Each structure stands twice: as structure tokens, then as C-alpha cells.
Amino acid sequence: MGMGGTASDSATLSWMPVAAMAVVAAADVVAGPGVGFLPLVSLGPAFSGLAGGWRRTALIGSVALVLCVGLGLYDGLFEVRRGFTAMVSVAGVTGAGIAAAVMRSRREAELASVRSIAEVAQRVLLRPVPRTAGPLQAAVSYTSAVAEARIGGDLYEMVASPDGIRVIVGDVQGKGLAAVETAAVVLGAFREAAHDEADLVGLGERLERSVARELEGEKFVTAVLAEIGPDGVVVFLNYGHPAPMVVRQDGAVDFPQPPVYALPLGLGAQGIELLLYTDGVSEARDAGGSFYPLGERADLLKEPDAHRALEALREDLVRHAAGPLHDDAAMLLLRYHGHGEGKSVPIT
Known part of the structure; x- marks a missing residue:
């Protein structure tokens, strides 16, 4: 229009x-x-x-x-x-x-x-994630709070390493060009470390060192790191970020929180889908001031095609906000091939 x-x-x-x-x-x-x-x-x-x-x-x-x-x-x-x-x-x-x-x-x-x-x-900084990585399908949605901008302070990346699929979804403090610069630092450090570190703990520590060395002042980044191993086990490291949403085989939804003083978080429950997102999703408000009920919208992810499923969720988020989003909103959906076709392999 x-x-x-x-x-x-x-x-x-x-x-x-x-x-x-x-x-x-x-x-x-x-x-x-x-x-x-x-x-x-x-x-x-x-x-x-x-x-x-x-x-x-x-x-x-x-x-x-x-x-x-x-x-x-x-x-x-x-x-x-x-x-x-x-x-x-x-x-x-x-x-x-x-x-x-x-x-x-x-x-x-x-x-x-x-x-x-x-x-x-923008294409170099937030390059498209691969549509498939091993047994996983991946889909990405990004809605910038800045008009006509394709990127902002939210970030995401997926890397296939010898030790499994490694994913980051994060949110940089602030907006504008300064936030984009910080996002570039974080993504650069993650892309390098994701290939070199043997486990997610080492990856997280190296990422913390790189970010602390590069960032100045009071800048900070909330982020979730995830590793999907060859055996289907998912491990999380959560740095003050909204909890991921796990959709289980029976349609139940869970937002796994790390125990106090314990990182990383090992996810032992079974599920078939994993949605990582930034607070621009969970904190989007409607005209009455109510937050977006993400857990109640999990049925939108039943669509067999991961990209259409995530687009349906994004459209529902925009309808909930009833206007332009006031913060960047990034979502990354992971699921095993065959989801919705009766032959999915659970994430455990």
C-alpha cells in the first residue's frame, strides 16, 4: 500500500x-x-x-x-x-x-x-539461516521496530558444528545503529567460537570473553544459546533472556527455566519443536496493555511447513499489537524433518 x-x-x-x-x-x-x-x-x-x-x-x-x-x-x-x-x-x-x-x-x-x-x-550481518541442518528444519522471522529497516538490536544465527547444531537468539540493549554494531560483535564471536569449542559451556565462556572485550560502557546483550546434539539432546545457556518455548508431542507447551545458579540448562523432556525468540515477541502488548500470550498460540505451529507456521505466528503477533511493533521481534523455529507427518523424531 x-x-x-x-x-x-x-x-x-x-x-x-x-x-x-x-x-x-x-x-x-x-x-x-x-x-x-x-x-x-x-x-x-x-x-x-x-x-x-x-x-x-x-x-x-x-x-x-x-x-x-x-x-x-x-x-x-x-x-x-x-x-x-x-x-x-x-x-x-x-x-x-x-x-x-x-x-x-x-x-x-x-x-x-x-x-x-x-x-x-544487513544480508552479511543477519544472513539467512540454512533451511535444513542435519535432521532439523529451520525458519526465521524478523520484524524490525524501525521503519524500512531489516535489522536492529535482535540477532540470531545457527551453525552446524562437529558437536551438533548450535543456535543463538539474542537481544541487544537499545536500538538504532549502536545496537546493530553490538549485534555484529556478538554474531562474529559466536560464528567463530561455535566451530571451535567442544561443548556449550566453553562456547558460552568464550562468547562472554569476546563480548566483554569488544563492548564498552553499559552495553549488554541478553541471549539464549542452544545446542542440539546428534542424539537429539538439547542443552541451553540462558543469559537473562526469555525462556524458549518447547512444544511437546502431545501439543503441551513448556517454557523451561534454568535452576538457580545452574548453567547450562539440560532439557530432559521430550518435544518436537523448539522456538527461540526475543522479548519483542513476549512483551508485545495489545490496545489494552496485555502481553502477547505466546503459549496459547502454540497451535499456530501445527502447520507442516516450518516457514508458513512461523509466518502465521508472526501475523498473529502483529494482529495482537494492532499496529507497528515497539520493539524488534525475532523468532527462530527448529523442528525435526517429518513434523506433522507422523514420523517426527523427538527433541530430548
């Missing part, structure tokens, strides 16, 4: 110069020379400079000058100075419009270049 509105606005602005000059010409002919409509012919190049390129603005300005001469002769204004004053006004506005069009064109080219670079950087 936004693109349609932009195209409609551009079409309106493109016709405004011609419409303005037509209205001024008609009014001048009807009202006669005594009213003084002639200088308003300069509205044509003025409007053109708002939306058109410099060539179009120059063309509209030339038409405006011809129209100004025609109306001036019709009104007999060149016998006095009013006709020449009107021509100078049109010429001056045309020149200003051309200059404005040139500067706007340069700014638009620079903005397009910056957006292109930003899109590449």
Missing part, C-alpha cells in the same frame, strides 16, 4: 505544474488585466521543481515563459512594466526550480547508494 501511495503522489505532483498554469491562464483571461494573475504563472515551474528532474523543470519553465508572453500581449501589459516583471518572476522561479531539482537528484542518488550498501551489510 505504501508503494501505491507513493506512485499516486508522484503522479499528482507531475500534473500539478500543468494544472496550475492552466488555472492561472483561464483565470487571467476571464478576470482581465486588472486583477494581476499573470505572475502566478510561475507556479508551474515551482511545482515542477518539487517532483520533476531539471530537464522537465526547464521545459515547464519555458512553457511558462511562452504563456506569460502570450497572456501579457493579450492583456496589453507590455505597454507598462507589469508584463516584464511577470517574465522576470517566471524566469527566476524556473532557475530556482532547476537548482532544487539538481540538488534533489544528487541527494536521491546518494540515498540510493547508501541503501544499497546498507542492504548488503
